[in-house]
Amino acid sequence: MTAHETITAETIAFDDHALILIDQTRLPGELVTLRCTDIRQTHDAIRRLVVRGAPAIGIAAAYGVCLAGDQTGPPTTKQIYLDAIEYLATSRPTAVNLFWALDRMRDVVESTDMGDLPAKLLDEARSIHAEDREMCHAIGRNGAELLADAANVLTHCNAGGLATSTWGTALAPIYHLHQAGHKLHVYADETRPLLQGARLTAWELSQAGVNVTVLTDSMSGSLMRQGKVDAVIVGADRIAANGDVANKIGTYPLAVLARHHAIPFYVAAPSSTFDLALENGDLIPIEQRDRAEVASPHGVTVVPEAAQVINPAFDVTPSELVTAIITERGVVHSPDKSKLADHLS
Numbered sequence: 442m443t444a445h446e447t448i449t450a451e452t453i454a455f456d457d458h459a460l461i462l463i464d465q466t467r468l469p470g471e472l473v474t475l476r477c478t479d480i481r482q483t484h485d486a487i488r489r490l491v492v493r494g495a496p497a498i499g500i501a502a503a504y505g506v507c508l509a510g511d512q513t514g515p516p517t518t519k520q521i522y523l524d525a526i527e528y529l530a531t532s533r534p535t536a537v538n539l540f541w542a543l544d545r546m547r548d549v550v551e552s553t554d555m556g557d558l559p560a561k562l563l564d565e566a567r568s569i570h571a572e573d574r575e576m577c578h579a580i581g582r583n584g585a586e587l588l589a590d591a592a593n594v595l596t597h598c599n600a601g602g603l604a605t606s607t608w609g610t611a612l613a614p615i616y617h618l619h620q621a622g623h624k625l626h627v628y629a630d631e632t633r634p635l636l637q638g639a640r641l642t643a644w645e646l647s648q649a650g651v652n653v654t655v656l657t658d659s660m661s662g663s664l665m666r667q668g669k670v671d672a673v674i675v676g677a678d679r680i681a682a683n684g685d686v687a688n689k690i691g692t693y694p695l696a697v698l699a700r701h702h703a704i705p706f707y708v709a710a711p712s713s714t715f716d717l718a719l720e721n722g723d724l725i726p727i728e729q730r731d732r733a734e735v736a737s738p739h740g741v742t743v744v745p746e747a748a749q750v751i752n753p754a755f756d757v758t759p760s761e762l763v764t765a766i767i768t769e770r771g772v773v774h775s776p777d778k779s780k781l782a783d784h785l786s
């Protein structure tokens with residue numbers, strides 16, 4: 442196996458009735474795994490971003506449902522499974538893949554005899570996991586053409602193998618091109634406050650042998666002005682029916698800068714990231730995270746107590762700033778409600 446496949450092929454695993462996660466809060470310094478054996482540990486792992494990234498959250502939560510019950514054994518009633526699903530749904534509010542995956546698990550609970558449920562639920566979680574692997578590679582194929590002539594691609598946060606089962610969404614076309622011998626360079630925004638770009642994207646790309654340079658979040662605009670960025674590609678946590686995109690905080694200003702500098706701005710996401718029940722992105726729930734992530738990163742106080750802090754995990758990019766959305770089904774250029782409805786039907 443290549444270093445890349447070895448490192449990111451198992452972002453998530455389920456073995457011996459335990460959910461095994463790369464602990465992404467410990468990267469890049471330590472590659473360690475966390476073993477979850479119940480739904481509370483799973484909920485906490487999602488909440489603390491031990492596992493993070495919309496598809497990865499959905500896969501982890503699906504396996505979390507399989508851990509419902511207690512030390513005496515699996516649930517004795519369907520209600521215990523349904524309560525576990527509702528509890529896992531409270532872990533984070535924005536990534537719609539979490540709810541998409543839990544809906545699939547709920548359908549299994551409601552349609553399966555009690556005695557068959559443990560096996561059927563694990564089958565469904567493994568199907569969600571396997572489908573995600575296929576999705577990543579399909580997005581890689583579909584997006585590669587858009588980046589084939591790019592020498593320098595800028596990305597934000599981490600939408601790579603660590604945000605999915607393997608390969609990722611925004612990084613999938615980059616891995617696809619890299620494996621085909623196309624040597625492109627990636628600028629990775631550090632992505633404050635949790636630094637998923639510096640800590641995770643730079644780590645996994647360098648592990649895979651892809652040339653990567655970390656930027657502070659304030660550098661992107663001047664690099665674009667200097668003509669050093671050929672394309673921007675990012676992931677998504679939820680996409681509304683009109684193509685508005687919720688993604689890590691800092692994505693919206695990137696889209697504005699890209700439009701100002703006539704640089705293509707691509708969003709890569711599976712069909713499970715679309716929420717067609719929401720007319721536009723203003724309706725997407727945006728997670729507000731703890732003050733400490735901004736005010737005292739790694740325990741170092743950088744904001745005086747008297748000052749207020751806001752810490753929204755995501756922002757919304759209007760669809761008119763999106764050059765194209767890449768899914769496992771293909772590419773939607775200049776996305777709008779009608780085009781997306783056709784694409785997803």
Ligand SMILES: CSC[C@H]1O[C@H](OP(=O)(O)O)[C@H](O)[C@@H]1O
Binds near residue numbers: 496600678
């Ligand atoms: C492939 S989805 C990746 C998406 O999820 C990240 O958010 P978080 O790290 O808080 O889970 C970020 O928005 C990425 O673009």
